[in-house]
Amino acid sequence: MFNDTLKYLRRKGALYLFIIPSMVYMVIFKYIPMYGVRIAFMDYLPGMKADRIKWVGMKHFISFWESIYFKRVVFNTLSITVPSLIVGTAIPILLAILFHQSTSKMLKGLGQNLTYLPHFISTVVFVTMINLFLSKEGVINSFLAFMGFEKIQFLAKANLFSSIYVITGVWKSMGWNSIMYYASLTSVNPELYEAASIDGASKMQKIRYIDIPSILPVVIVMLILSTGHLMDLGYERVYLMQNSLNISKSEVISTFVYKRGIVNMKYSFSAAVGLFNSVINLFLLIGANTLARKVSEESLW
């Protein structure tokens, strides 16, 4: 037994060398921080000696739960992620079907190349563009004024924040996200379409009965993954789009953690908020996966 292992290692052991660097990385930057979340249960100050650590149990979780921010940041986060999940999945699917079904090579080529582009715009430039277009003198307001409507202060209206965030987000990522669906559409056996044509199926029917069922597995896997990140709204863009007028609707969990934790150095409290977030995400993921396994054959595990 032992000799077998030795023999295996001598022959294939070098393979393990390949994963050592990334393993070290995972341990230091992923697993040690996971262990590090225990500061959420302490009153932690930087540079604190081990013997001065005060364990406070659920104090920080309770104080987050009881603070007025709890409802606000959770609600704000969900008011962005839930519509994003729905619209952000539906539009790319629609787009992929459009590309796939288009008989005009020109429109298809132009459409694909153009819609991929925004994916490569950096967050900073992207938010600047949003501000520019939605400003009082921006294109959209100029258009509204031209049509005889009142100008709207888009960026000053807190209630519009989540709509703006979701719509612009779809604008940026719809082309890129459609690639995966498009790829699975192109891998559909062409005989299916031929057979359908011979039997006289219309284009709409082909979309309904061939295209949609064939991308459904990919859609489900993507939905499960997204559900697992329902509470995870990246700070990069939200943070840049925040201003003092929309903050009541734009403060989300991640920006809240960043501001409280890194800006105000309330490490323990922020770690507690972050941990709360991660745990909810994990449950959502498990829930979505279980549900997916029940209603269809597709699931992550």
Place this chain on the structure above:
Amino acid sequence: MKNNKACNINKITALGSVVKVPVNRTRAYNSDTITEIIIRALLIITILLVGYPLYNIVVYSISDPVEVNMGRVIFWPRGINFGGYVRVLKDPAIIRSFFNTIKIMVLGTAINIFLTVPTGYALSRKDLKGNKYILWIYLFTMFFSGGLIPTFLVVQSLGLMDTYLAVVLPGAMSVWNMIVCRTFFKSNLSDEVLESAYIDGAGEIRTFLQIALPLSKTIVALMVFYYSIGHWNGYFNAMIYLSTRSKYPLQLVMRRIHLQSEISEAMTESGDDITNMYQIAGMIRYALVVIAIIFNEIKDMTVGEFREFLLSHDTTGGDIRRISRGLTGEMAAAVAKLMSNMDLVYAAKKINVQGQCNTVIGLPGTLSCRLQPNHPTDSVEGVLSSIREGLSYGAGDAMIGINPVEDSVPNVSRLLNAVYNFIGEWKIPTQHCVLAHIITQMKALEGGARTSLLFQSIAGSEKGNRAFGINVGILKEAMDMALKLGTGTGPNVMYFETGQGSELSSGSHNNADQVVLEARCYGLARQFKPFLVNTVVGFIGPEYLYDSKQVIRASLEDHFMGKLMGVPMGVDACYTNHMKADQNDIENMAVLLAVAGINYFMGLPMGDDIMLNYQSTSFHDIAALRSVTGLRPAPEFEKWLEKMGIMENGRLTKRAGDASLFTG
């Protein structure tokens, strides 16, 4: 064959399930044409929706900024010039940040590839024992993470702060990309190829480098592409981990220029820099897609036009808040001097500046109150009596703040802790502080006393502040300390008091007039994001504000200028007995300010400060003002009042005024 009934096609799909396709044969041709038209129409709409903004940005960048700001560039560029681009290429900060980005990209991508590709390769190999379990070690991190703070602390404890390694290491490998590599290797490297390499005597490492990699150029190229785009576009890690400005990558510099209008911060420093920075910003603005329109909007205005702008029906509070960051105290004072009392009320009413510490004050529709329970001997019991009385009238939502008689650390700590305990006992959603010198408060805070805000009187000149025993460094240190050690959750944790004439009284006015100096106080204050700023307008005495007419005018000026400069304003509507003013005058003043949208007033027992010996607004005044204007306490505080049975639907109940509520 004519068949109007739908018939079914049965077909086995690639997925192995049976698909039933109902078909309506006769109408197929027609509906196909319609479908085709719809598809093309939708594609054209998509192309326009995505293409136009992209096109427009290019047009903006080569148009005259003035034309862009006027909203006149819709489709064709106007006033074509490439000045923006020239400026970008000449700006040393941008060039430097560009090279910084290149460094981060190269370093980061190299690390990414070194970690991702070999891992994906090894895990794609069936003969790697335990590879399923190893894979799960990676996968798990996609679903659960320690979060931002613990990661930050790890980076910090590794001593990586302010290095490029800190920017690239936390995201050194994307598990997702690694899986993509693994899948690629799995489906593109056949076992035979690898076997033949072994037979030729190559070891694992040689096989990888000489056989596997050359066959997988596509995936490596794709990874390089993905990762480098990520590094090019990222700013957040750089923002958190880098502190030296010369190390900033391009995105961070752009963020500062476009989105933060850094220029306004520079305005407080020196005159030459302002014009310089302004020119740079003005020129590079649209080449980099810039939004800082602030200066262009107001730079050509005369003070009179500025007043018109502020008072215009079309100018919203949001518009004013936006430009306020670009205003100096001098500009605010100049326009205030051209405005009548009504103008000052009207313009101030538009501007809403909130403060957020444990609670939020200054929300539209609210009027808050600082409870001022001063006592001539700093008796804790005396102070608490006043607090109980004030709370029972609904006062104290802005804060509970005591002016101490004795400015010493033990005394201040004693008062702070007594109030802190009282607030804790009754779970009052408010903040508190003792208005001693800031150094005393800082020492108390360091010694473990509990305070949510730090207070200081400030002046509008350096000399004046020196007379107060402070400078910018001390205030900065105080703010950091309050955020770290204080009980206030922030982000606003400072409380400043000002008042026209204080610089003159200490001979530190440098021949500037008191309105300008007052406005400059607000310029100083806003750097420290205060929770409250309070002008003690009637305290200064008749040498500076002679009578009630002047005091009322000054209070309206201060309130307006403060808000214009972007600080949350309150006013101590008060008078001293050697001034030509009486009770009616401060009541007039308070009504005007309440209408002008003030954040808070003082609340004293019977309006009489028995420690400082002056007259201000009383608990009853606050209740009366709220009642006549329909304004309410801060929401969290109102909830608490309701819980205590003091207030119902925004009206005080019969129990109000009964301090014995708090003795039970």
